[in-house]
Amino acid sequence: MSSFSSRFKSLAFRIQVYYGLLLATVIITFATVLYFQQSRLRMHAIDDELVASHQLLTSKMETNPSVDDWKVPLSFNVPPPRQPRDVPYSSVWHKDGTTIYRSSLYAPSSADDSTSQRKTEQSPGPTLHRRGITVRNRGSFREVIGAGPRESTVLVGRNIERDYRDIRSLLLVLIGTGLSVFTVGLFGGWILARQAIEPINKITQAATEISGNNLSRRIDLKETESELGRLAQTLNGTFDRIAIAFKQQAEFTADASHELRTPLSIIQTHQELALSKLRTADEYRETIETCSRATERIATLINKLLSLARLDADSSSPLRISTDISGLVVKCRGLSEPMANAKRLSIVSELREAWAMVDPSQIEQVITNLLSNAIHYTEPGGSITLAVESISHGIQLSISDSGVGISESDLPRIFDRFYRVDHARSRDSGGSGLGLAISRSIVEAHGGKIEVESTLGRGSRFTVTLPLAEKRVTEVPGYT
Amino acid sequence: MRVLLVEDEPDLRRGIAQFLRESGYAVDEASDGHDGLEKSLSWDYDAIVLDWMLPRLSGIDLLQKLRFKKTTPVLFLTARDGVVDRVTGLDTGADDYLVKPFQLAELGARLRALVRRASGIAVAKISVLDLVVDTASRTVTRQDQPVVLTGREFSLLELLVFNRGKLVTRTMIYDHLFEEDHDSLSNLVDVYISRLRSKLGSEFLTTRRGEGYIVDV
Numbered sequence: 001m002s003s004f005s006s007r008f009k010s011l012a013f014r015i016q017v018y019y020g021l022l023l024a025t026v027i028i029t030f031a032t033v034l035y036f037q038q039s040r041l042r043m044h045a046i047d048d049e050l051v052a053s054h055q056l057l058t059s060k061m062e063t064n065p066s067v068d069d070w071k072v073p074l075s076f077n078v079p080p081p082r083q084p085r086d087v088p089y090s091s092v093w094h095k096d097g098t099t100i101y102r103s104s105l106y107a108p109s110s111a112d113d114s115t116s117q118r119k120t121e122q123s124p125g126p127t128l129h130r131r132g133i134t135v136r137n138r139g140s141f142r143e144v145i146g147a148g149p150r151e152s153t154v155l156v157g158r159n160i161e162r163d164y165r166d167i168r169s170l171l172l173v174l175i176g177t178g179l180s181v182f183t184v185g186l187f188g189g190w191i192l193a194r195q196a197i198e199p200i201n202k203i204t205q206a207a208t209e210i211s212g213n214n215l216s217r218r219i220d221l222k223e224t225e226s227e228l229g230r231l232a233q234t235l236n237g238t239f240d241r242i243a244i245a246f247k248q249q250a251e252f253t254a255d256a257s258h259e260l261r262t263p264l265s266i267i268q269t270h271q272e273l274a275l276s277k278l279r280t281a282d283e284y285r286e287t288i289e290t291c292s293r294a295t296e297r298i299a300t301l302i303n304k305l306l307s308l309a310r311l312d313a314d315s316s317s318p319l320r321i322s323t324d325i326s327g328l329v330v331k332c333r334g335l336s337e338p339m340a341n342a343k344r345l346s347i348v349s350e351l352r353e354a355w356a357m358v359d360p361s362q363i364e365q366v367i368t369n370l371l372s373n374a375i376h377y378t379e380p381g382g383s384i385t386l387a388v389e390s391i392s393h394g395i396q397l398s399i400s401d402s403g404v405g406i407s408e409s410d411l412p413r414i415f416d417r418f419y420r421v422d423h424a425r426s427r428d429s430g431g432s433g434l435g436l437a438i439s440r441s442i443v444e445a446h447g448g449k450i451e452v453e454s455t456l457g458r459g460s461r462f463t464v465t466l467p468l469a470e471k472r473v474t475e476v477p478g479y480t
Numbered sequence: 481m482r483v484l485l486v487e488d489e490p491d492l493r494r495g496i497a498q499f500l501r502e503s504g505y506a507v508d509e510a511s512d513g514h515d516g517l518e519k520s521l522s523w524d525y526d527a528i529v530l531d532w533m534l535p536r537l538s539g540i541d542l543l544q545k546l547r548f549k550k551t552t553p554v555l556f557l558t559a560r561d562g563v564v565d566r567v568t569g570l571d572t573g574a575d576d577y578l579v580k581p582f583q584l585a586e587l588g589a590r591l592r593a594l595v596r597r598a599s600g601i602a603v604a605k606i607s608v609l610d611l612v613v614d615t616a617s618r619t620v621t622r623q624d625q626p627v628v629l630t631g632r633e634f635s636l637l638e639l640l641v642f643n644r645g646k647l648v649t650r651t652m653i654y655d656h657l658f659e660e661d662h663d664s665l666s667n668l669v670d671v672y673i674s675r676l677r678s679k680l681g682s683e684f685l686t687t688r689r690g691e692g693y694i695v696d697v
Binding site for chain 2: 254257258259261262264265266267268269270272273276277290293294
C-alpha cells in the first residue's frame with residue numbers, strides 16, 4: 001500500500017502526469033482549431049461557389065430570358081461532384097410564388113421552398129446574409145437565395161452531405177491521430193522520464209549501500225557531463241572524503257584503544273598475580289606501585305584525548321588575550337630547568353618582546369611540549385636554543401636542539417596522532433604520541449602554523465608562527 | 481617447559497614472566513624484536529609469547545623471519561582487536577592470539593594447549609602406566625593417590641611424558657627446564673630424576689646410559 005502511494009508521489013509519476021496533461025491540452029487545442037478552421041473554410045468555399053452560381057444564373061437570366069439556358073456550369077463545383085446529387089441545383093420563382101424555373105439535375109420538393117424560407121428565419125442556425133443574398137441550411141442542403149431580374153427570386157443549392165462527411169471524417173482522423181500521438185507521446189515521455197530518473201535511482205541505491213562498514217561503493221554513472229553526472233561526481237568526492245575521515249577515525253580509535261589497553265593489561269596482570277596467592281608486603285607494594293604507574297598513564301592519555309577532542313570540536317578557542325610570547329617562554333623554561341639540569345643541558349634564550357592574541361594556557365602547553373621533547377631527545381651535555389622574535393606578519397617562536405634529530409621518513413608524520421618515532425624511547429618518558437598532534441591543533445586553532453626541520457644526528461628545530469596581535473589590550477597577570 | 485616472552489612494556493613483561501614462572505615455565509625475556517628473534521633462533525623454545533608492537537623489529541616481522549627456520553608454537557599478544565590484525569597474525573604463522581587486556585588464566589591455558597599440540601597430545605590429562613599427569617592443574621596421581629611434586633619436578637615429568645616413546649637427552653632437559661641465565665650444576669638433572677623416581681616409582685622411566693631417559697617404550 002505504501003509502495004503504491006509512494007509510487008504516485010514519485011517524481012517520475014508526477015512528471016508523467018503533468019506531461020500527459022500538457023500533451024492532451026496541446027493535442028485537443030490543435031485538433032479543435034484545425035477542425036473548426038477546416039469546416040469553416042469548407043463552408044465558405046461552398047457558399048462562394050453557390051453565390052457565384054447564383055450571380056451567373058442571375059446574369060444569364062438578365063441576358064437570356066430563355067429558361068433552357070439557365071443551367072449552372074459544372075466547372076463551378078469545387079471539388080468536382082462525384083455523384084449527381086452533389087451537382088448544384090437551381091430554382092427560380094416569381095414574387096407571387098409561381099415557379100418559373102427548376103433545374104433538372106436535382107430538386108428538393110418545391111413545396112419546401114417558400115415554407116422553408118420562413119422556417120429558416122424562425123431558426124437562424126447557420127444562415128448567412130451577404131450582398132442581399134441569404135444563405136441557409138435546409139437539412140443536408142446548402143442554399144443561396146437572392147433576388148433575380150424581373151421580380152424573381154433565384155435559389156441555388158447543393159447537397160452538402162458529402163462535405164459534412166468529409167468534415168466528420170476529418171474529425172475522426174483528428175481524434176484518431178490525436179489519441180495515437182497522445183499514446184506515443186505518453187510512452188515516449190515515460191521512457192524519457194525514466195531515463196532522466198534512472199541516474200537518480202542509481203545515486204539513491206549507491207548512497208543506500210554506502211555504510212560505515214562498506215565505504216568503497218561509488219556511484220557508477222557513464223554520463224559525466226550532465227547535471228546528474230556532476231552531482232554523482234560531487235557525491236563520489238564526498239564519499240571519498242567521508243571514507244578517508246572514517247579510516248582516520250578508525251585508525252585513531254584503534255590507536256587510542258591500543259594505548260589504553262596496554263596499561264590496562266599491566267593493571268590486570270599484576271592484580272591477578274597479586275591475588276593468585278598470598279604475597280609478601282613488598283610484593284603487594286610493588287604491585288600497587290606498578291598499578292598506579294599504569295593508572296597515571298591512562299589518566300594522562302585520557303586528558304590528552306579529551307583536549308584533542310575539545311580542539312576538534314571547537315577549532316577556534318574563544319579565549320584570546322594579548323600575550324607576550326617571550327614571557328610564556330621564560331615561564332616554561334623555568335619549569336623545565338630541573339629536567340634540563342639533570343641532563344646537563346644548556347638552554348640559550350634569544351627573546352624579544354612579541355605580542356600575539358592567544359589563549360596563554362594553550363600556547364604554554366605547546367611550548368612546554370616542544371621544550372620537553374627537545375630535552376628528552378637531546379643527549380646529555382647538548383644545548384637547546386629558545387628564540388622569540390617579531391616577523392613581518394606575526395611572531396615566530398623557535399626551539400632548536402642539538403639532539404638525535406628525526407629521520408626524513410619520520411619527518412612528515414611526526415604531527416600525526418599516535419605517531420611515534422621510537423616506541424621504547426618515548427614510553428620511558430610517558431609519551432603518548434599525542435603531544436605534537438595537540439600542539440599542531442592548538443597552533444592551527446590560533447591561525448598559526450608549526451613547522452619542523454631536522455637532520456638526523458644533528459638536531460631538530462621546531463618553528464611556531466602566530467599572527468600578530470593588533471594592539472595591546474590587557475596584560476594578564478601571571479602570564480607576562 | 482621453556483618459553484620466550486617478547487614484550488617491550490617493562491611492567492607487563494615483568495608481570496607475565498612472573499606468572500609464567502609461577503606456572504612452572506622456565507622463562508626467557510626479550511624487550512625488543514631483534515633480541516627476541518636472536519633468542520628464538522638460538523634455542524628450541526616450547527612456545528613463544530610475542531607482543532605485536534615491538535621496537536626495532538615488529539612482532540610480525542619477527543614471526544616471518546622465525547618461520548623460515550622454525551615451527552616453534554607462537555602465541556601473539558595484540559592490543560588491536562581488529563579482524564585484519566588477527567588474520568594477518570594467524571596467516572603469518574602464529575598459532576594463537578590473545579587481545580590485551582587478557583586474563584592470565586587464559587594465557588596459561590592457551591599456552592598449555594599450544595605446547596601440548598606441538599607434542600601431538602590433544603588433552604590435558606596424560607596417563608602413563610599407573611600415573612595420571614594433569615597438565616592443567618599441574619597435579620599427578622599414582623594409583624589414584626595424589627603425589628606432591630615441586631614446580632620443577634613437575635616440569636621435568638611434563639617434558640618426559642610429552643616426549644613419550646622418544647629419547648629425552650640431558651641437554652634437552654637443561655634446555656627446557658632452566659632459563660638462559662641459570663647457572664646450574666651439571667648433576668642437577670640427576671638429582672631431579674632420582675626425586676621423580678622416588679616419588680612416582682622407577683618403572684615408568686627407563687634410563688639409556690650415556691644418552692638420556694625415555695618414558696614408556
